Every structure is written in C-alpha cells, then in structure tokens.
Amino acid sequence: MVTKTMTVSKYRLPAMVDLPDRQWPSRTLTESPIWVSVDLRDGNQALPNPLNPQQKLEYFELLCDIGFKQIEVGFPSASQDDFDFARRLIVEDRIPDDTFIMVLTQCRSHLIERTFESIKGVRQAILHAYIATSELHMNQVFGLDHQGVMEQALTSVRQIREAADAMPESDIRFEFSPEEFTDSDLDFVLELCEAVYAAWGKATPEKPMIFNLPATVERRPPNHYADMIEWFCRHFPHPEGIIVSLHSHNDQGMAVAATELALMAGAGRVEGTLFGHGERTGNVDLVTLVNNLYSRGLDTGLDFSNLPKVAETVVRLTGMPIYYRAPYAGEYVFTAFSGSHQDAIRKGMNLLPEAPEKFGMGFKVPYLHIDPTDLGREYESLIRINSQSGKGGMVYVLEKEFGIEPPKQMHPEIGRAVQEYTDELGREISASEVLKVFETTFVEPQGPYQLVNYWPRPNDEDPSIVHGELILKIGGREQWILADGNGPISAFMACIRKLGITEYSLDDYFEQAVGKGADAIAYAYVPLKYKDNGILFGVGTGTNINQAAVKAIMAGMNRWAMVHKPDGK
Numbered sequence: 001m002v003t004k005t006m007t008v009s010k011y012r013l014p015a016m017v018d019l020p021d022r023q024w025p026s027r028t029l030t031e032s033p034i035w036v037s038v039d040l041r042d043g044n045q046a047l048p049n050p051l052n053p054q055q056k057l058e059y060f061e062l063l064c065d066i067g068f069k070q071i072e073v074g075f076p077s078a079s080q081d082d083f084d085f086a087r088r089l090i091v092e093d094r095i096p097d098d099t100f101i102m103v104l105t106q107c108r109s110h111l112i113e114r115t116f117e118s119i120k121g122v123r124q125a126i127l128h129a130y131i132a133t134s135e136l137h138m139n140q141v142f143g144l145d146h147q148g149v150m151e152q153a154l155t156s157v158r159q160i161r162e163a164a165d166a167m168p169e170s171d172i173r174f175e176f177s178p179e180e181f182t183d184s185d186l187d188f189v190l191e192l193c194e195a196v197y198a199a200w201g202k203a204t205p206e207k208p209m210i211f212n213l214p215a216t217v218e219r220r221p222p223n224h225y226a227d228m229i230e231w232f233c234r235h236f237p238h239p240e241g242i243i244v245s246l247h248s249h250n251d252q253g254m255a256v257a258a259t260e261l262a263l264m265a266g267a268g269r270v271e272g273t274l275f276g277h278g279e280r281t282g283n284v285d286l287v288t289l290v291n292n293l294y295s296r297g298l299d300t301g302l303d304f305s306n307l308p309k310v311a312e313t314v315v316r317l318t319g320m321p322i323y324y325r326a327p328y329a330g331e332y333v334f335t336a337f338s339g340s341h342q343d344a345i346r347k348g349m350n351l352l353p354e355a356p357e358k359f360g361m362g363f364k365v366p367y368l369h370i371d372p373t374d375l376g377r378e379y380e381s382l383i384r385i386n387s388q389s390g391k392g393g394m395v396y397v398l399e400k401e402f403g404i405e406p407p408k409q410m411h412p413e414i415g416r417a418v419q420e421y422t423d424e425l426g427r428e429i430s431a432s433e434v435l436k437v438f439e440t441t442f443v444e445p446q447g448p449y450q451l452v453n454y455w456p457r458p459n460d461e462d463p464s465i466v467h468g469e470l471i472l473k474i475g476g477r478e479q480w481i482l483a484d485g486n487g488p489i490s491a492f493m494a495c496i497r498k499l500g501i502t503e504y505s506l507d508d509y510f511e512q513a514v515g516k517g518a519d520a521i522a523y524a525y526v527p528l529k530y531k532d533n534g535i536l537f538g539v540g541t542g543t544n545i546n547q548a549a550v551k552a553i554m555a556g557m558n559r560w561a562m563v564h565k566p567d568g569k
Contacts, residue, residue, distance in 0.1 A: 014219060014220045014224060016224060016227065017186070017224065017227035017228055017231050019227045019230060019231055022226075022227055022230055022265075023230065024226050024227075024229075024230050024261065024264040024265035024266070025264075027264045027265075028264075029260070029263055029264060029293065029296075029298065030298070031298065032293060032298050032299060032300045032301055033246075033263055033267065033268050033269050033270045034069070034070060034243070034245075034268060034269040034270070035067075035068055035069075035070070035269075035270055035272075035286065035290065035300070035301070035302055036068070036070040036071070036072065036102065036245070036269060036270065036271040036272070037063045037068045037070070037071045037072065037271075037272070037273065037274070037286070038072040038102075038247075038271050038272065038273055038278075038283065039059060039063065039071075039273045039274055039277060040056055040059060040060060040063075040071065040072060040073050040074055040085075041072045041073065041074050041075055041082070041104055042072070042271075042273060042277075042278045042279070042283055043273040043274075043277035043278055043283065043318075044056070044074075044277075045075070045279070046277060046278050046279045046280075046282070047277065047318055047319070047320065048319065049319055050081075051317060051318070053081065053084065053085060053088070055317045056073075056081075056085050057085075057088070057094070058313070058317060059313075059314075059317055060073065060089065060094070061094075062310065062313055062314075064096055064099060065303075066302050066303055066304065066310065067301055067302045067303050068099070068302065069098055069099050069100065069301075070099070070100045070102055070126065071099065071100075071101055071102065072101075072102040072103070072104060072126075072128065072271070073085060073086055073089065073101045073102065073103060074086055074103060074104070075103070075104045075105070076103050076105075076114060076115050076117075076118035076119075077105050077106075077110075077111035077112075077114035077115045077118075078111070082103075082118075083114070083117075083118045086101065086103060086118040086119060087118060089101060090119065090120070090121050090122050091121075095122070095123065097123070099124075100124050100125055100126050100173065101119070101122065101124075101125050101126070102125065102126040102127075102128050102175070103115050103118060103119055103125065103126075103127060103128065104128045104129075104130070105127070105128070105129050105130075106129070106130060106131065107129050107130065107131040107152050107153050107155075107156035107157075108152075108156070109155070109156070109159060112129070112156060112159050112160055112163065113159075113163075115127065116163045116167075119170070119172075120167070121169075121170070122170050123170060123171065124170065124171040124172075124173075125170065125171075125172055125173070126172075126173045126174070126175050126210070127160055127164065127172055127173070127174055127175065128175040128176075128177065128210075128212070129156055129157070129160060129174075129175070129176055129177070130176070130177035130178075130179045130212075131149055131152060131153050131156070131177075131178065131179060132149075132178075132179040132180055133149060133178040133179065133180060133181065133184040133185075133188060133189055133192060134179075134180035134183035134184045135183075135184075135185070136180065136183060146188055149192065150191075150192055150195060153176075153192060153195075153196055154195055154196065154199050157174075157176070157196050157199040157200055158199055160174060160200075161174075161199065161200055161201065161202075171207075173207060173209075173210065174200050174209050174210065175209075175210035175211075175212055175245070176193070176196050176200075176209070176210070176211055176212065177211075177212040177213075177214055177247070178192060178193065178211075178213065178214075179214060179216050180214070180216040180217065181213040181214050181215070181216070181228070182214075182215045182216070182217075182218075182219065182220055182224070182225060182228060183216070183217070183219065186228060186231055186232070189213075189232070190232065190235050190236065193211055193232075193236065194236070194237065197209060197236075197238060197241070197242065203238070203241035203242065204241060205240050205241065208241055208242050208243045209241060209242050209243075210242070210243050210245050210269065211232075211236075211242055211243070211244055211245065212245040212246075212247050212269075212271065213228070213229060213232060213244060213245065213246065213247075213267075214246075214247035214248070214249075214271075215246075215247070215248045215249055215255070215258060216247075216249060217249060217251055217280075218248065218249050218250060218251035218252045218254060218255060218258070219251070219252075221252075221254065221258075222254050222257040222258035222260075222261045222262075223261060225248070225258040225261065225262050226258070226261035226262045226264060226265040227265070229244060229246070229262040229265040229266055229267050230265035230266055232244065233265065233266035233267075243268050243269050244266060244267040244268060244269070245267065245268075245269035245270070245271060246259050246262050246263070246267045246269065246270050246271065246284075247270075247271040247272075247283070247284075248262075248272070248283070248284040249278065249279070249280065249281070249282070249283055249284075250276055250278075250280075250281040250282045250283065250284065250285070251280055251281050253281065255272075255276070255282075255283065255284035255285070256284055256285060256288050256289050256292065258284075259272070259284050259289055260289070260292065270284070270286070270289065271283070271284075272284035272285065272286040272289065273285070273286060274286055274287055274310070274314050275287055275311070275314060275320075275322055275326065275329065276288075277314075277318060277320060285326075285327075286302075287304065287307070287310075287326075287327070287328055287329055288326075288327040288328060290302050290304065291304060291327070291328045291370065291375070292327075294370070294374075295369055295370040297361075304328070304375055304376075305374060305375065305376055306375075306376040307328060307329055307375040307376050307377070308329075308375075308376050308377065309376065310329075311329045328370075328375060329375075334368065334372040334377055336367060336393065341366075341367050341393075342393025342394075342396060343393065344366035344367055345365060345366055345367055345368065345393075345396070346393065346395065346396040346399075347366070348364070348365035348366045348367075348368070349365055349396075352364075352365060394414055394415055394418045394434055395411050395414060395415075397431050397434045398414075398434060398435065398438060401431040401434075401435070402431075402435055402514075403514045403515070404435075404438070404512075404514060404523065405512055406510075406525055406537075406539075407510040407525050409527060409535070409537075410442075410525055410527070410537045413442075413536070413537055414438065414441075414442075417437055417438070417441040417442075418434055418437050418438075421433070421437045438539075441559075442537060442538060442539040442555060442559075443539045443540065443541065443551075443555060444555070445538075445555055445558045445559045445562065446558065446562060447557065447558020447559065447561045447562050448474055448475045448558070448561050449472060449473070449474060449554055449557050449558050449561065450472070450473040450474075450554075451472060451550065451551065451554045452471035452472060452473055452478065453470075453471045454468065454469070454470050454471070454492060454495075454550050455468070455469040456468050456469075456488035456491055456492070456546065457469070459484075464486060465484055465485075465486065466484065466485050466486065466487055466488055466490070466491040467482065467484055467491065468481075468482065468483050468484065468485060468488070468491030468492050468494060468495050469481075469482055469495075470482075470483075470492065470495040470496075472495075472499070474499070479499060481495040481498050481499060482495070483495040483497075483498050488546040488549075488550075489506070489509070489546065489549050489550070489553075492550050492553065493505075493506055493553070496553075496557075501557070503530055503531060503560065504528040504529055504530045504531070504556075504557075504560065505528070505529050506526060506527075506528060506529070506553065507527070507529060508527070509524055509525060509526040509527070509549055509552065510524070510525040510526075511523065511524050511525070511545050511548070511549070512525070514541075521541050521542070521543070522541065522542050522543065522544055522545040522547070522548040523539065523540075523541055523548060524539065524540045524541075524542075524545060524548035524549040524551070524552040525537055525538075525539055525552065526538050526539070526540070526549060526552035526553050526555075526556055527556075528553065528556040528557065528560065530560065536556050536559045536560050536563075537552075537556060537559075538551075538552040538553060538554065538555030538556025538557070538558075538559060539552050539555055540552030540553070540554070540555060
C-alpha cells in the first residue's frame with residue numbers, strides 16, 4: 001500500500017481586506033433581506049437530470065406559494081428549454097402580479113438580444129448580466145485585461161439600457177454581477193461597478209440597481225466575505241441607488257455563515273436555492289438560512305410552515321435526496337436518541353407553557369432551537385428509541401403517542417425494560433414496540449396467577465365494609481376466597497393475604513383515564529412493596545378504576561413471582 005502525503009504548500013491563506021475599523025461584527029440583523037430563488041437556473045443546471053417543462057412549472061408555483069417575489073427562471077440565451085419556459089410564464093400569465101422573474105445573460109451582445117426576446121411582454125422582470133472580474137478568469141478563460149472587461153461590460157450595459165427603454169410597458173430592473181467577486185481586486189470591482197451604474201443611469205431608491213457580489217467559489221472564510229461587502233458598501237458613492245446582493249456557494253461548507261455575516265456587513269438581498277442545490281457543493285441553502293433568521297424572531301416573508309411537503313416536492317422533482325441530518329428538513333433533526341437529551345426535551349416540553357414568563361419567548365426547550373410544529377413537523381418524532389435512549393425518552397413516547405402517563409416512580413423500571421429489549425435487538429425500535437414492551441412487562445406479564453373474577457360488594461348494614469369474593473388460579477389450580485376490607489382494593493388484598501401470599505403490601509396506587517367520555521379507559525399503576533423494601537409496579541386497565549387496580553396488583557404479583565419464584569411454586 002502506498003501512502004500519499006497531502007501537500008499543504010500548494011495552498012495559501014487568502015489576504016484579508018484592509019478594514020481595521022470594520023463595523024459588521026457588532027451589528028445585529030433586525031430585518032429580513034430580499035429573498036431570490038435561483039433554483040430554476042443555478043439549481044437546475046446542476047441536476048443530473050434537469051427539470052422538464054412541466055416540472056419547472058410545478059417548481060415555479062411552489063416557489064410562489066412559499067412567498068418568493070424574485071425568481072430566476074433560467075438562462076434563455078443558453079437554453080431553448082429556458083427560453084420556452086420564460087415565454088410560457090409570460091404568455092400564459094402565470095407570474096403573480098407582485099413577482100419579478102429574473103433572466104440571466106453573459107455580457108455578450110447576441111446573448112443579450114436573445115434574452116430580451118424571451119421576456120417580451122412581461123409585466124416586470126430583472127435582467128441579470130454578469131462578467132468575470134477575477135484575474136484567474138480574465139487571464140485563463142477569456143484572455144482579457146481590466147480594460148477589456150470594462151469595455152465589454154459597458155457596451156453590454158448600454159445595450160441592455162436601450163432594450164429596456166424599448167419596452168416601456170414593462171418594468172425592467174437591472175442586476176449586474178462581477179463574477180468571482182471574492183477572487184477579484186476590490187479596487188477594480190469598485191471602478192467597474194461605478195462605471196456600470198453610470199451607464200445604466202435612472203437608478204433610484206424606488207427602482208434601485210442591483211449589484212450582486214458573488215462568492216462564486218468559496219475560497220475564503222466567512223469573515224472575509226463580510227469584510228469585502230462592508231468595504232464595497234462604504235466605498236460605492238451612490239448607496240441610495242443600489243441594493244447589494246449576495247450569492248454564496250458552499251465549497252467549504254460555510255455558505256450560510258458567510259451570507260449571514262455579509263448581511264450584517266450591509267447587503268440587503270440574497271440569492272440561493274432550496275436545500276442548497278447548485279454546482280459542486282451547491283448554493284447557499286435558503287431553507288436553512290431563512291429558518292435561522294425566523295428562529296431569531298425575524299419575519300422573513302417566506303412560508304415554510306409545511307416544510308415536509310416542500311421537501312417531498314423538491315425531492316420528487318429533482319431526484320436529489322435530502323440528507324437526514326440536514327437542518328430543519330432532515331428526518332432526524334428534531335429527534336433525540338440520547339437518554340439525557342430525551343429526558344431534557346420531555347421536561348422542557350411539559351413546562352413549555354411557562355416559557356413566556358421565564359424566558360420572554362414562546363418557545364424555549366432544551367436541545368431544540370425552534371418549534372418543530374412551526375415547520376409542519378410533529379412532536380411525536382422528537383424522541384426515538386435505541387440502546388442509547390433513557391427512561392425519559394421512553395416515557396415521552398408512551399405519553400405523546402399513546403396518552404399513557406406512568407408515575408415518575410415507575411420510570412426507572414420502564415427504562416430498564418425497554419433498554420433490555422433494545423440491547424437484545426441492537427437497533428432502533430418503533431413507538432409501537434415501546435408500547436409492546438410496556439404491555440408485556442407491566443400489563444400482561446407471564447406468571448402463575450390468573451384472575452378469574454372478583455366481586456366487591458358493600459355490606460348491607462355498614463357500607464364502609466366491603467365483602468370481597470375472589471376466584472383466582474394459581475399454577476392452573478382454581479382458588480375461591482372470601483375476605484372483607486374497608487374498600488374494594490382493601491378487600492382484594494385481604495383475599496390475597498388469606499391465601500398466604502404475604503410477601504408484599506400495597507400502600508398507594510396511581511390512576512389515570514386514557515381517552516375521553518364513554519370511550520375512556522382507566523389505567524391503574526400499582527407499586528407493590530416487598531419485605532426487602534423493593535418495589536415492582538404492575539399496570540391494569542379496565543372500564544372502571546377498581547377493576548383496573550385489581551388487574552394491576554395481579555400483574556405486579558406475576559412480575560414478582562417470575563423473579564423470585566420462576567417455577568411458580
């Protein structure tokens with residue numbers, strides 16, 4: 001086997017921006033940016049199997065339903081499918097009145113002309129033109145210098161301005177991207193953007209020009225991107241006439257962080273995709289970014305209240321699965337397997353009504369930073385059970401899935417029983433399996449005792465005295481016993497003692513109704529106390545609490561017998 005050593009000397013740390021008095025680290029986001037979906041362009045072009053026309057339409061309608069008001073629908077000059085899709089949206093009047101579609105083009109004359117053909121008759125659209133400004137692209141891809149890029153960009157902007165003026169019935173906005181902004185010389189980018197702004201003209205606070213400053217390839221840490229955005233915002237001479245837009249890629253896995261910091265640095269608009277679809281490791285994931293801001297109390301203007309449906313639709317249309325630990329949408333992201341986590345979540349959920357007074361917010365639960373129900377997720381999936389789980393998680397499943405609320409004193413026994421089961425199987429178990437373990441261990445355990453019938457009858461002369469009549473099978477042999485007590489349960493225990501069964505006593509029991517009205521079932525949780533001070537719980541169910549309590553005592557007796565008298569003698 002040949003061991004290959006990684007050569008770190010091939011790389012170097014990117015130079016920081018000279019911004020010693022940077023302000024963004026001390027800022028707090030207090031309002032949401034403009035959100036722009038580029039799923040149908042940047043996301044679609046990176047799919048192994050790009051969307052067909054009908055899939056594109058369904059995806060577009062999904063984005064509109066979520067609440068996006070700016071949607072990039074394609075690269076019409078580069079793809080006949082994209083051209084036809086833009087035309088279909090316009091001709092069939094499928095664009096909501098408050099929504100801008102956006103179309104992308106390179107700064108090349110014939111591509112610009114074709115792009116305008118695609119949006120003829122549109123009510124409102126954004127023409128998005130880009131040109132690469134990094135030395136890497138200028139030298140190695142296009143063979144241009146700064147002057148060549150400047151001339152090509154300005155020629156294109158003038159053409160776009162003229163074409164937009166020729167469509168007075170349409171509200172055409174202009175977006176310009178110096179591609180590979182984060183790899184570019186900032187002084188040159190600023191000079192180019194100033195010239196582009198002047199060539200476009202007519203930018204106003206009501207109809208601002210958009211400068212999209214992309215991290216086309218993520219080569220820098222997030223704070224560098226924020227520094228570059230703040231530098232640009234400080235130096236651009238006409239801030240009132242522009243919106244600074246972000247377009248982050250996720251090559252180093254930090255696109256969300258980079259975008260959040262760059263918003264603090266002065267940007268007001270974000271381009272991204274649902275679940276981060278895009279070239280290489282993808283674009284910034286808007287599901288994550290939007291819900292991050294929502295979880296901090298910002299009104300984002302986007303609706304992910306049925307995120308499972310959004311996720312299902314995107315997976316079906318794109319064929320791309322969502323990682324099960326992807327933030328917000330992943331199968332396991334609101335799930336705890338660890339026992340200590342489960343116990344903390346269960347306690348926090350039970351005390352949730354106290355959160356507003358204690359914490360000044362409506363949702364504050366250990367290990368959960370957002371209310372899953374806000375995203376259409378259910379509480380029942382918060383806790384899942386395997387060999388690492390604890391008693392708190394197991395009891396939570398019984399409570400939330402089945403309405404069974406065992407007393408706290410019983411929780412350790414439940415934990416031991418379920419853990420033995422998971423250890424034996426070596427896998428996660430379902431809620432129904434947790435219920436099965438509970439029932440076979442505590443409700444219907446095997447043992448030598450079988451209740452045939454029990455009749456408690458009040459004394460005719462003194463109702464405080466109850467006559468108990470018990471028919472019980474012990475090891476298959478039927479026994480008939482009569483005894484008195486001061487209540488139905490007391491009389492039953494007197495019958496048991498009359499049989500010579502005196503190993504344990506009953507001091508108290510817990511009761512609960514599961515269900516409502518006529519369909520309610522009584523649950524009794526009975527701790528049988530033994531002479532060695534040990535306790536074993538039995539559980540009984542029935543249509544009345546006395547019946548349930550008797551069954552619970554029998555269950556506890558069988559549990560004790562199987563531990564201490566496994567042969568039933």
